[in-house]
Structures are given as structure tokens and as C-alpha cells.
Amino acid sequence: MLSGHPPENEQTRPMSRDEILAILKDSGALRTGHFILTSGLHSDTYVQCAQVLQYPWRAETLCAALAEKVRAQATEIDMVVSPAMGGVIVGYEMGRQLGVPAVFFERVDGVFTLRRDFTIPAGARCLMVEDVVTTGLSSRECMAAARAEGGDVAAEACLVDRSGGRAELGVPLVSLLELDAPAYDPDALPPHLRDIPAVKPGSRKLGAA
Ligand SMILES: O=P(O)(O)OC[C@H]1O[C@H](OP(=O)(O)OP(=O)(O)O)[C@H](O)[C@@H]1O
Ligand SMILES: O=C(O)c1cc(=O)[nH]c(=O)[nH]1
Ligand SMILES: [Mg+2]
Structure with missing residues (x-):
């Protein structure tokens, strides 16, 4: 049993794979x-989950369905922890859905660090929340x-x-959507990628402007 509970009046329901894909596509996230x-x-x-999460009502819909899957696992949790940037909005909304606090870690010189006077009580059962898991x-x-x-x-x-x-995480992973998206070593690119300039959308190792 979770120690938290969904907010009053929150409608929670399972979402089909097609419904999830439709919301992601319509938001420009895929x-x-x-x-x-x-x-x-x-x-x-x-x-690009930020594209769908820019619509708070869509963040709510997706996280309500994900929270329902988490509850079904009967994992007891006291709080949500998530990594910035991608994990901030989804972590916040999952905390709201599950009725528990949500804190986030930020990279300082590349290392995830708890800032802003956030604390994790000793032994607190944490649900780690991410937008996307690749490796x-x-x-x-x-x-x-x-x-x-x-x-x-x-x-x-x-x-x-x-x-x-x-992905091997060492703890159970509950995902709203599972995709099998190919990822390639930089020196083993398939022909269709070799001639297209690459962009790096994420914030790891991003330099100051
Ligand atoms: O499972 P992995 O191989 O680690 O990849 C997934 C991670 O990549 C993205 O973050 P990114 O480091 O790009 O930064 P961001 O969260 O600031 O966008 C995403 O938000 C996940 O945190
Ligand atoms: O592996 C990543 O960096 C990654 C993949 C993806 O599809 N989305 C994302 O935000 N990060
Ligand atoms: Mg991230």
C-alpha cells in the first residue's frame, strides 16, 4: 500500500498504448x-517529453495513469526523487498524484546533488521518477x-x-510506455544517420551560454 493518496476529485484511469502515443504525437514529443x-x-x-509536459493537463493525464500503475505494484513509498531537468515536472506531478513530497537532484559539475535545502529523511522509501529511460x-x-x-x-x-x-536499474521499473528505439555507437552509425547533422537535446555536459 502506498502511504500517499491521489488528490480529491482526481480522475484516474488506465491509458491504452494508442492513447499514450496519440498524446505524445499530438504534442510534438515524438x-x-x-x-x-x-x-x-x-x-x-x-x-522530447518537455513538449508534452508543457501542457499541464496532459502532464496530469499521463502521470495519473502512471501513478495508477505504480499503485498497482503495491510499492510503499514516502517520497519522489527525480533528476533535473527532465525529471522535475514529471516528478512534481507524480508526487501530486501519489500524495507524497517530490524533490529533485541537480547536476553540479556533472554530479547529481540535492540543493535548495531539500532533505531525504533517513530510510525514506523513495520512488525514483524519470521522464525517459534509455540506458x-x-x-x-x-x-x-x-x-x-x-x-x-x-x-x-x-x-x-x-x-x-x-535497462538494468537494480529496482523494479514501472513505465507508462515501452518503446524499443534503436541507439547506436557513434562509430557504428547506420547509413541513414551518417549524412544528417546530429543535435544533442539534453542538458548533460551543456556549457554555459
Ligand atoms: O537512461 P539514460 O541513458 O541515462 O538516458 C535518459 C536520460 O537522458 C535525459 O536526460 P539528459 O541527461 O539528456 O538531461 P535533461 O534531463 O536535462 O534533459 C532524460 O531526461 C533521462 O534523464
Ligand atoms: O537517452 C536520452 O538522452 C534521451 C532519449 C530520449 O528519447 N529522450 C530524452 O529526453 N533523452
Ligand atoms: Mg534527464
Whole structure:
């Protein structure tokens, strides 16, 4: 049982794969091109969750469905932790849906750090929340940071698991949508990516302007 509860008047219902894909597509979140992912891998597909999360009512709809899946796992949690930037909005809305506090970690010199006087009570059961999981590296880094702060990471939830279920997190992963999106080593690009200039949408190693 979760210790939290959904807000009053919140309508929660399962969403079909087609409904989730329709919301992502309609929001412009599903992108094709040549992308450098945070792991350094390249892909012709990018899920820009910020595009869908810019509509608060869509963030609410998606997170209500994800929170329902988390509740179905009967994982007890006391709080949500998430990695900035991608995890901030989805972490906040998941905290709201589950009726628990939500804090976020920020990269300082590349290392996930708890700032803004956020604290994690000793032994607090944490739900790690991400927008997207690809290799799971960011999740593992943020979970390690949460444990170092005293948290007990019980599970992870994400909007999109684009590893096709293969990411190894060391805790159960609940995803709203599973995608099997290919990602390539930079020196093993397929022909259709070789001639397209690559863009890097994420914030890891982003320099100051
Ligand atoms: O599973 P992984 O291989 O780690 O990839 C997924 C991570 O990549 C993106 O973050 P990114 O580092 O691009 O920065 P952002 O959250 O600031 O956009 C996304 O928000 C996840 O955190
Ligand atoms: O692996 C990533 O960096 C990544 C992939 C993706 O589809 N969306 C995203 O925000 N990050
Ligand atoms: Mg991120």
C-alpha cells in the first residue's frame, strides 16, 4: 500500500498504448532526426517529453495513469526523487498524484546533488521518477545520490522506457510506455544517420551560454 493518496476529485484511469502515443504525437514529443543521447549513443528517434509536459493537463493525464500503475505494484513509498531537468515536472506531478513530497537532484559539475535545502529523511522509501529511460545510467546515478542522502530507493517510474525493457536499474521499473528505439555507437552509425547533422537535446555536459 502506498502511504500517499491521489488528490480529491482526481480522475484516474488506465491509458491504452494508442492513447499514450496519440498524446505524445499530438504534442510534438515524438521526434525523428539524428540525435546524440545523454549516454553518447546516437538515435533517429527522440522523445522530447518537455513538449508534452508543457501542457499541464496532459502532464496530469499521463502521470495519473502512471501513478495508477505504480499503485498497482503495491510499492510503499514516502517520497519522489527525480533528476533535473527532465525529471522535475514529471516528478512534481507524480508526487501530486501519489500524495507524497517530490524533490529533485541537480547536476553540479556533472554530479547529481540535492540543493535548495531539500532533505531525504533517513530510510525514506523513495520512488525514483524519470521522464525517459534509455540506458538507465542517469537513473542509476540519481538513485546512488538519493541513497547517499539516506533514502531507500524502492522502485522507479518513468513516462517512457525506450530501452525496450532492457535497462538494468537494480529496482523494479514501472513505465507508462515501452518503446524499443534503436541507439547506436557513434562509430557504428547506420547509413541513414551518417549524412544528417546530429543535435544533442539534453542538458548533460551543456556549457554555459
Ligand atoms: O537512461 P539514460 O541513458 O541515462 O538516458 C535518459 C536520460 O537522458 C535525459 O536526460 P539528459 O541527461 O539528456 O538531461 P535533461 O534531463 O536535462 O534533459 C532524460 O531526461 C533521462 O534523464
Ligand atoms: O537517452 C536520452 O538522452 C534521451 C532519449 C530520449 O528519447 N529522450 C530524452 O529526453 N533523452
Ligand atoms: Mg534527464
